[in-house]
Amino acid sequence: MTAPTTAADPIDAYPSYLDCLADADEYAAIDVALGLLDAGVPAERLLLDLVAPAQAEVGERWARNEWSVAQEHAATHISERVVAAVAVHANPRPTGGRVVVACMDGEWHALPPRLVAEVLRLRGWQVTFLGASVPAAHLVSYLHRNDAHAVALACALPMRLPHAHRMIEACRRSDVPVVVGGRGFGVDGRWARRLGAAWAPDAPSAAELIADERTLRRVPPAQLSHLADDEYASLVRRRAELIDSALADLREHVPAARSYTAAQLDSTVSDLGHILDFLAAALYVDDVSLFSEFVAWLVGILTSRGVPAAAVDLSLAHYSAALRDFPRAVHTLALGRAALAAAGAPTAR
Ligand code: B12
Structure with a gap:
């Protein structure tokens, strides 16, 4: 005890x-x-x-x-x-309108928005907490059936930002104002601004914003004209093929990878997918720092578990060659490799 x-x-x-x-x-x-x-x-x-x-x-x-x-x-x-x-x-009794709090599709970090939900409740809002990973279509049909003053959407992982954008847009089409939050939008909320969404750094600021409907609705539009180059969409389409070829490359250059157990193979495939998902999110919001921050984080995770970070560089180099026709992706991967070197990880080639 x-x-x-x-x-x-x-x-x-x-x-x-x-x-x-x-x-x-x-x-x-x-x-x-x-x-x-x-x-x-x-x-x-x-x-x-x-x-x-x-x-x-x-x-x-x-x-x-x-x-x-x-x-x-x-x-x-x-x-x-x-x-x-x-x-x-x-156990406060609600005096205000209904606020729906939910996690983005594919987002399992339900506790942070739960804290936000409780703070909103304490401040008199009638809160409906929908919890983790709510599919956009289900959220929208819920909003249609239940009159909501606002919806608060949570995202803890930057790689979910493209989904976050689809969800924000879906709520907007239902004419319900949206506030977003969570570490997935960046420490200063810069990726929320890129997606054209009102952002709150914490629960009290979210409560203030929700109480001020005019400010909540007056958000500058999304700045996503860069998506016209189709790099993001192509990367998403090629995700499975890129993971397969990166795995084959790893097996060719890292002898230990040829005798991985099923569990090691699973986590390698998952890491290769994470790299692509963070790269895709960086292309979506057109911010290389999203990817470099992820690479620095990944090195920390791997080295604390005794996994050589050189393998990460090998995979970044592989993706860079495979995506050579995509200048934004190549540039982002190059800065990722620089972040890797800055974190002290040996480069592969
Ligand atoms: C618990 C936890 C989990 C649990 C979540 C369970 C649950 N019921 O929530 C589980 C096990 C599911 C999980 C899974 C994963 N997790 Co996790 N998780 C955490 C952990 C330890 C705590 C989360 C939390 O409660 N934080 C406390 C809250 C209060 O902090 P906060 O997010 O800063 O919230 C404040 C503000 O951001 C804001 N805010 C937050 N949400 C919202 C929402 C709105 C609308 C508003 C307005 C404001 C707002 O207000 C809050 C309070 O003021 C964090 C570490 C961390 N630092 O948060 C990692 C963390 C977020 N997880 C991480 C990772 C990597 C994962 C996994 C990918 C791991 C894996 N390999 O499977 C998966 C991804 C699952 C998925 N697809 O969502 C990383 C993310 C790193 C990165 N580069 O993005 C973290 C940071 C851990 C770490 N130090 O590396 N995780």
Whole structure:
């Protein structure tokens, strides 16, 4: 059991709360949270100054390979229970209109928008939380059947941005104003602006924006004229073929790859797909930094797991040769390779 805490501030309680997550001790975690509420800490602060940073730390520990996927899942489950306990404890009654909160299609990070949903509820909105990966058509038909003041869409992974754009447009066609958020739009929301969507960095800003319908609707249009070069669409069409040829290249140049187990093969195919999906998203929003940031992140993940990052360079070089007729893709891959070298990873050729 985790030692009980008597802290009356989320920042003081943070270390012992994190211990509860590390020990997978959900009872102690809920005790910490309810103790803070009983001590007069507002529910909103508890969600944003305790649960949210603890989840970010969970992610860092997973990324550094200090915590397994199982430990991350256990900690996330506890955070979900804590959020539910806080919601039941506060139990505000709605005074405002309905706000629908949902994750983009293919987006499984439901906890961040759940925190946003609870903050909106605490501020009087009647919130319908649709959770993870909502298909665009289903969201639209839901909006048609239920009168909504606004819809809040979450995206944690930049590679989902093309889907995010389709979803934003679908909501617009239903004449429901949209606010988007989550780390997938970039730390400063620059990719939301590129897609022509109102962006909020956090739950309180989202609440303010939703309360100001005029600002929410007055968003500069998307800047996506670069898509006319068809690079993004061609890359998406060739995804499966590119993964196959990159795998064959890897097997030819990295002898160890020829005797990969089924699990190693699966994760290699998944990594090769991720590289292409991030490249496609970078082409979609026409921002090379999206791809370079991803490459730097991938190197960190691989090296902390003892996987040689040189293989990444081999795959980037392969994609670059295969996509030689696509100047934006070639340029993006070249900067990705430079990011790889800057992160200290040896180059392949
Ligand atoms: C838990 C978790 C998961 C869980 C999610 C379960 C759940 N119920 O949510 C599961 C296991 C499903 C998961 C899967 C994956 N994950 Co994950 N995950 C996380 C983790 C550890 C915590 C997420 C969280 O709750 N964060 C806490 C919230 C509060 O932080 P926040 O996002 O910054 O949110 C604030 C603002 O951004 C904003 N905001 C957020 N959403 C919204 C929405 C709206 C509308 C608005 C207005 C504002 C807003 O307000 C919030 C509060 O103020 C993060 C680490 C992290 N730093 O977040 C990784 C992380 C996001 N995951 C990551 C990855 C890579 C993955 C996987 C690809 C792993 C894999 N190989 O399978 C998959 C992808 C699944 C998919 N297709 O969606 C990476 C992403 C890196 C990158 N380069 O993009 C991260 C950053 C981990 C890391 N450090 O590397 N993950």
